[in-house]
Amino acid sequence: MGGAERSVQYLAEALVKEGHKAVVISASEKxxxxxxxxxxxKVHYLSLKNIYWPFKKRSNPMFLKPxxxxxxxxNPWMVRYIKEIIKAEKPDIVHTNNLMCFSPLVWSEIKKLSIPIVxxxxxYxxxxxxCTMFDKYSNCEKQxxxxxxxxxPKIYFTKFVDAVVGVSNYILEKHLSLGAFKGAKHSTIYNAYENKRYYKKSKSDQGLRLGFIGxxxxxxxIEVILKAIDKLPxxxxxxxxxxxxxxxxxxxKALSKKYSMNNISFLGFIPVEEFYPEIDVLIIPSLWNEPLGRITFEAYSYGVPVIASCRGGIPELVENESTGFLFDPEKPENLLKIINDIATRPELIxxxxxxxxxxxxxxxxxxxAKSYLKIYLSLVKR
Structure with a gap:
């Protein structure tokens, strides 16, 4: 459904190419x-055993959320089904990812089967x-x-995990600092992405073409960019x-009305292979502390540099003035300066x-996949 799910798919398919068997258990509405x-x-789709499916477009009743x-x-109902599959598949390793809908309780039950857990x-x-640690318009510095x-209780269950991986140093350290995964081996492995399509970036004589996608x-x-564009001379x-x-x-609708300028266009949903070849630079203006910022290396795969906010794990992916530029989203004048500098130096792109x-x-x-295999093998040998 999102970047995390696509990353798991890339990893599972890569493991199969390496000659291993990968079995995925995925939550499903049906x-x-x-x-x-x-x-x-091999993918098992388990129907969620809870009071509603949380990924519907319409909001669920607030009073039911707690x-x-x-x-x-x-959630013992979900854990029971997962245990049945694990007993049938007899894996050497269980690698958990997003546990929403599955319950952290699953870690303690897998541990009883004497199977290593990554x-x-x-x-969050x-x-x-x-899952965001972001409230209204600001990041939550504390819980x-x-x-x-x-x-x-979730942090309590992390004691059953043998090895933990953060998709960025930032998100890993955030959890370790709050007492999670005590005793687990820990490391950082970024997400996977591959551009399998033919790449050819279009050229334009119409000036600098900036882009935002997500x-x-x-x-x-998004308003950080719009305000910067509005202030351009x-x-x-x-x-x-x-x-x-x-x-x-x-x-x-409110944004398009407020910033109804000829040089700004709202495209709606558009496939990435159609979007990236039509821009020169991608802007990632996130206000919240993104665990990683997957679209950063998605843009790289099309040869598109980024201008990114120094939030969360994003700065770990940007080599300043080599693959992109970093700015503080609370200081929009920094973004404006970078845009102006790039516009006067087209050869830089x-x-x-x-x-x-x-x-x-x-x-x-x-x-x-090879980075994960090193972790898997170290636990199996142990």
């Missing part, structure tokens, strides 16, 4: 009786019911009382901004293109 083969990966989260922390931290699920209450929400910082209005993605319709393509090679699924 029950699927038989396992399915997806590109060589009960849903309590069941999610300790967990990858991909979001263990620390925050919303509130509600988050502490929900996270306490969910159009306040925490993603008149002679720089040949700088264009393409905005791709979806979000709340009323919010997008061409120079950065090769560096971006080279950087993208670090995230190929085969390379990421």
């Amino acid at each position: 029950n699927v009786c038989e396992a399915q083969d997806v590109n060589g990966v 009960l849903w989260h309590l069941i999610d922390i300790y 967990h990858t931290i991909r979001d 699920y263990l620390l925050c019911p919303k 509130c009382l509600i988050c502490k209450g929900y996270s306490f 969910r159009i929400t306040p925490n993603k910082g 008149l002679h720089k209005k040949n700088i264009t901004l393409k905005i791709a993605g979806s979000g709340d319709k009323q919010y997008i 061409e120079q950065m293109e090769d560096a971006c393509l080279k950087k993208a090679m670090e995230f190929l699924p085969g390379k990421i």
Whole structure:
């Protein structure tokens, strides 16, 4: 459904290519009786046993959410089905990822089967019911009382994990600092991504082409870009901004009305292979502390440098003035300065293109799979 799920798919398929067997257990809104083969990966779809499916487009009743989260922390119904599959498949390793819908209780039950456990931290699920640690318009520097209450039992269950992997140093250290995964081996492995399509970036004589792609929400910082573009001097209005993605319709409508300039276009959903070749630079203006920022190396795979906010794990992916630029989203004048500098030095973008393509090679699924295999083998041998 999102970046985490795609990353798991890349990893599982890469493991199969390396000659191993990969079996995935995925939560589903509806029950699927038989396992399915997806590109060589055996996938079990388990119907969620809770009071509602949390990924519907419409919001679920607020008064039911506390009960849903309590069941999610300790969900014996889901754990029972998972144990049945694990006993049937007899794996050497169990690698857990996003545990929403499955329950951290599963760790203690897997441990009883004497199977080593690896967990990858991909979001703030263990620390925050919303999985974001972001409230209204600011990051939560500390856990509130509600988050502490929900996270306490989850952190307790982390003691059953043998090895923990953060998709960034930032997200790993955040969890370790709050007492999670005590005694587990820990390391950082970035997510996988591969651009399998033919790449050819279009050329333009129409000035600098900036782009934004992703969910159009306040925490993603879209207004940081719009305000910067609005402040450009008149002679720089040949700088264009393409905005791709979806979000709340009323919010997008309000933005398009407020920033109704000829050099800004809202494209709606558009495939990445159509989007990246039509821009020169991608802007990632996130206000929240992103665990990683997957679209950073997605852009690199098309030879597109990034201008990214110094939030969460994003700075770990950006080589300043080589594959991109970093700025503080709370100081929009920094973003404006970078845009102006790039606009006056078009040769810089061409120079950065090769560096971006080279950087993208670090995230190929085969390379990421080999990093995980080292962890798997160390636990099996132990």
